[in-house]
Amino acid sequence: MTQSPVDGGPLLSVRGLAMRYDATTALAAVDLDVQNGEFLTILGPSGSGKTTLLRLIGGFIEPSEGRILFDGVDIAHTAIEARPFNTVFQDYALFPHMNVAQNVGYGLMVRGRPKSEIAEKVAKYLEIVDLAGMERRHPAQLSGGQRQRVALARALICDPRLVLLDEPLAALDAGLRRQMQEFLKSIQRQTGVTFLFVTHDQDEAVTLSDRICVMAQGRVEQIGTARDIYYRPKSRFVATFFGDNNLIEGCRVTVDGACVETPLGVIDLAAPTALAGKRATLCIRPESLSPLSEGETADMSIQAQVTAVDFAGPVTRALLETDAGVRLSLKSFSRPERDSILAGARLTIGFTASATALIPAEAAP
Amino acid sequence: MATVSANFRAADARRPLIGKRSLADWLLGAVAGIVFLALYAPIFLVFALSFFRTRRGEVQWDSFSLDWYGALFSNAEIAQALVFSLIVGFSATLAAIVLATGIALYASVPQRSERTRAVLEFLVFLPFLLPPIITGLSLLILSREIGLPRGFITISIGHTVFVLAIVYRILLTRIQAVSRNVLEASRDLGASRWQTFRYILLPQLGSAMAAAAMLAFALSFDETMITLFLVGDESTLPLRLYAMMRVGFTPEINALVTLVLIASVLLALIAARFIRGRVGDIEP
Numbered sequence: 250m251t252q253s254p255v256d257g258g259p260l261l262s263v264r265g266l267a268m269r270y271d272a273t274t275a276l277a278a279v280d281l282d283v284q285n286g287e288f289l290t291i292l293g294p295s296g297s298g299k300t301t302l303l304r305l306i307g308g309f310i311e312p313s314e315g316r317i318l319f320d321g322v323d324i325a326h327t328a329i330e331a332r333p334f335n336t337v338f339q340d341y342a343l344f345p346h347m348n349v350a351q352n353v354g355y356g357l358m359v360r361g362r363p364k365s366e367i368a369e370k371v372a373k374y375l376e377i378v379d380l381a382g383m384e385r386r387h388p389a390q391l392s393g394g395q396r397q398r399v400a401l402a403r404a405l406i407c408d409p410r411l412v413l414l415d416e417p418l419a420a421l422d423a424g425l426r427r428q429m430q431e432f433l434k435s436i437q438r439q440t441g442v443t444f445l446f447v448t449h450d451q452d453e454a455v456t457l458s459d460r461i462c463v464m465a466q467g468r469v470e471q472i473g474t475a476r477d478i479y480y481r482p483k484s485r486f487v488a489t490f491f492g493d494n495n496l497i498e499g500c501r502v503t504v505d506g507a508c509v510e511t512p513l514g515v516i517d518l519a520a521p522t523a524l525a526g527k528r529a530t531l532c533i534r535p536e537s538l539s540p541l542s543e544g545e546t547a548d549m550s551i552q553a554q555v556t557a558v559d560f561a562g563p564v565t566r567a568l569l570e571t572d573a574g575v576r577l578s579l580k581s582f583s584r585p586e587r588d589s590i591l592a593g594a595r596l597t598i599g600f601t602a603s604a605t606a607l608i609p610a611e612a613a614p
Numbered sequence: 615m616a617t618v619s620a621n622f623r624a625a626d627a628r629r630p631l632i633g634k635r636s637l638a639d640w641l642l643g644a645v646a647g648i649v650f651l652a653l654y655a656p657i658f659l660v661f662a663l664s665f666f667r668t669r670r671g672e673v674q675w676d677s678f679s680l681d682w683y684g685a686l687f688s689n690a691e692i693a694q695a696l697v698f699s700l701i702v703g704f705s706a707t708l709a710a711i712v713l714a715t716g717i718a719l720y721a722s723v724p725q726r727s728e729r730t731r732a733v734l735e736f737l738v739f740l741p742f743l744l745p746p747i748i749t750g751l752s753l754l755i756l757s758r759e760i761g762l763p764r765g766f767i768t769i770s771i772g773h774t775v776f777v778l779a780i781v782y783r784i785l786l787t788r789i790q791a792v793s794r795n796v797l798e799a800s801r802d803l804g805a806s807r808w809q810t811f812r813y814i815l816l817p818q819l820g821s822a823m824a825a826a827a828m829l830a831f832a833l834s835f836d837e838t839m840i841t842l843f844l845v846g847d848e849s850t851l852p853l854r855l856y857a858m859m860r861v862g863f864t865p866e867i868n869a870l871v872t873l874v875l876i877a878s879v880l881l882a883l884i885a886a887r888f889i890r891g892r893v894g895d896i897e898p
Contacts (some may be wrong), residue, residue: 309798329801336802342795346817356803359813407803 260285260443261306261411265327266315268301271470275301277467278315283411283445284460288437290446292454293464294490295428299447300415302464306445307413308332310321319410329453335404336413339420341396343388350384351373356407374402377436394425398432414446418453430456440573451491455479463487480534481606488532488608495538495577497531502607511608512573513551519603528610535580540596547599555594565590569598657875664868682869692870695854702766702850703834706773707781707827713774714738714781714826715819722789742779749775750843757844765846772840777830784829788822789815825888828881836874 259282268276272608276298283289289297306311306317308329317325324332335356343352351358353374354367375381378398388396397417404412414433418426434457437444448454455475463478463486465469471483482488488496500511506525508517516531541550553569556576560583567590569577579598581590590596632638686692720726721734737744750772757768792815800810815856838852845853851874858867 307802309802329798330804330806334802336799337798338795340795342793342794342799344796344800344814354814355800355805359800359803359805359809403799403803 259283260319262316262318263306264316264318266302266305266317267313268298268305268310269313274467276305276312279464279467279469281462281469281472283443286441286443287459288434288444288446288457289460289462290448290458291462291464292448292451292453292490293470296466297464298467299449299464299466301467301528303336303413303415303447306335306411307334312467333407333409334411334413336415337397337400337404337417339416341388341400341417343396343403345388347387348384349380349386349388349391352388352399353402353406355403357564374406377405377439379401389492391420395427397421398428398478401433401436405436405442408443411445413441414444416447416449418448418450426453433457453493462522463490465490480604482532484607485530485608485611488530488606493535493578493580495533495535496608497533497575497577498610500529500531500607500610502527502529512575513514513571514549516549516602516605518607522607524607524609530607530610532608533577533600533604535578536564538569538577538579538600539581540579540590541599545599548601548603550597550599553596553598555590555592555596558590568573569596578607634728660868660871663865664872667865682866683873685864686866686869686873689866690798692854692858692866693849695849695851698766698848699835699851702769702773703831704768705766705836706777707830709770709774710777710781710830711785711823711827714778714785715823717756718782718786718789721786723792738782739779741775742777746776746837747840747843750840753840754843763846764844767846768844768846769841769850771833772844773837776837776840780833781826784822784826785819788819792818821888825885828885828888832878832881832885836878 255511261283263279263281263283266279266281267274279298279302281302291302291498293299293374301310305312306329308324308327312325315325316323320333330488344355347355350368350371355369357370369383371379375383378401380395380398380402383391383395383399388399391399400417401412416432418429421429433444433446446454446457449590458475460472460474461478463473466485471478471487472614473481478487479491482491482494485496488494497511497513500508502508502518502522502524506518506522506528509522509529509531511531513531522529539547541547551571553571555567556570557568559566563583564580567579567581569579571577577598579590632642662673664682665678665680667674667679717734717738721731752773753768753772754764756762757764762768797810797814800814801807805813836852837850838856841850841853849857851870855867855870858864
């Protein structure tokens with residue numbers, strides 16, 4: 250059970266995986282590598298194909314096309330019970346007629362493990378999920394969070410190489426949800442088991458994951474760390490899916506790819522781009538724009554008029570319009586004294602080139 | 615009417631169609647009373663006559679005795695018929711449970727088309743809805759054609775076909791109520807299809823099976839028409855009863871009907887409890 254994947258290679262590789270139902274495409278040729286020991290989140294709105302991908306990997310459905318390589322072997326059509334993966338379901342799917350101990354021990358029981366071993370391991374895993382003493386309870390007598398932890402213990406007890414979690418926190422209220430996020434993360438660190446987690450919640454994805462795979466309309470939009478996804482979006486969808494973003498249209502990258510001409514001026518690019526010579530859209534986060542006081546300098550500085558201000562406690566949001574007519578939103582930490590961000594005021598704002606990202610321009614309609 | 619406020623309409627909707635203590639209320643109450651009287655008076659009469667004697671059409675309320683019950687139990691023919699009915703009932707019920715579970719599982723496979731499911735339902739229900747005389751007669755002709763002697767086997771087959779529908783419906787409803795995720799979770803945890811059936815599905819079907827069995831047994835126990843065509847040397851209780859009445863009405867028939875009635879009501883009550891299911895049986 251503990252053989253490691255080929256040195257440094259991914260634990261699981263999905264290649265060209267597609268799922269079609271009659272006329273609809275739930276998943277279109279997806280590639281994805283899952284590294285051993287990581288917490289990878291598949292993030293997307295409903296209908297993005299994230300659950301379909303999880304169910305294909307888990308073996309609940311068979312793909313129309315493509316391969317799922319595990320230890321170098323294609324398991325795309327392997328029976329569900331033969332895959333060393335276990336799933337935590339959105340509705341927990343606990344067995345209603347069994348008590349907590351029977352639920353948790355089920356995976357070992359069907360494998361014909363001796364009773365003493367089952368009892369020992371059940372006790373150990375109930376300890377891990379902090380449910381010791383609950384052995385005789387039935388699922389109906391547990392709270393949502395407790396059911397969640399039973400489902401997790403039931404999955405972990407089988408020593409899975411990969412745990413699949415299908416929006417397991419969606420049914421919990423906000424407070425419990427944050428608590429369970431902490432809990433999931435700590436369990437994952439403690440056991441070192443690879444977690445593949447599906448959610449539609451951006452904050453949850455950022456909080457939990459080592460890496461995030463953003464999906465939309467049956468395709469992978471981008472895979473990377475939370476920071477990558479946030480600051481280096483590769484598509485318009487990713488750029489706008491997480492929080493606020495300023496999208497500045499009508500830019501053009503020079504042929505040598507060294508700089509980009511934008512309505513805000515020419516920006517020297519910090520890193521090479523694949524968009525050399527192409528039309529592009531510049532993305533910059535509202536909090537990456539900062540008001541400059543007299544004498545301060547930045548990579549880029551622009552003059553703008555404040556059109557609206559919204560004080561929201563810790564942060565102040567402002568809408569700006571540059572002299573070239575570009576509308577920008579700015580977010581900065583609020584300060585107790587009256588600061589320079591006032592409606593109607595003129596501001597000099599600065600940003601660094603490294604805080605910007607380029608995405609392909611929208612195809613002309 | 616568009617100007618009527620939402621509040622007013624809500625209040626209006628709460629007003630019952632028929633006012634309490636109105637003339638319509640009294641009339642409907644009377645109709646209900648007459649219907650219940652017509653339904654239950656004969657049953658009560660049989661019940662009373664099994665304990666009391668009558669003289670010139672009047673019940674003698676001071677003549678309580680269990681004599682008729684005594685006579686009933688010393689009647690060997692009735693005892694034989696009762697035992698035969700019980701055996702047939704058990705066999706038909708068992709066969710129907712096994713077969714209906716199979717068909718219901720087949721119908722509940724998620725990929726099965728709605729059309730297939732509708733056809734199955736129709737085929738299972740047809741014998742239940744057809745006049746029993748058709749089922750009885752066709753089974754009779756079949757048994758003659760293939761040289762199967764009439765008796766226990768033919769009656770059991772007839773009853774199984776008859777009660778299959780009710781067992782199928784109850785089991786299918788329960789199977790569909792079992793969460794699909796729970797079955798998937800079992801497979802995901804390494805259980806084979808058989809283990810999933812044995813440890814997850816079957817225990818959740820238990821109470822539905824018990825309810826279906828009781829209803830099936832009750833149906834089989836008083837089935838008469840199909841049995842009439844398929845009976846051999848041994849008679850079932852309803853047929854024995856019918857035969858007894860042709861030679862003359864004896865008061866022990868009242869005792870017998872009372873016993874059958876009590877047993878049926880008990881079965882129905884227990885079955886109703888099981889159909890509702892225990893708390894937490896299905897939904898966690």
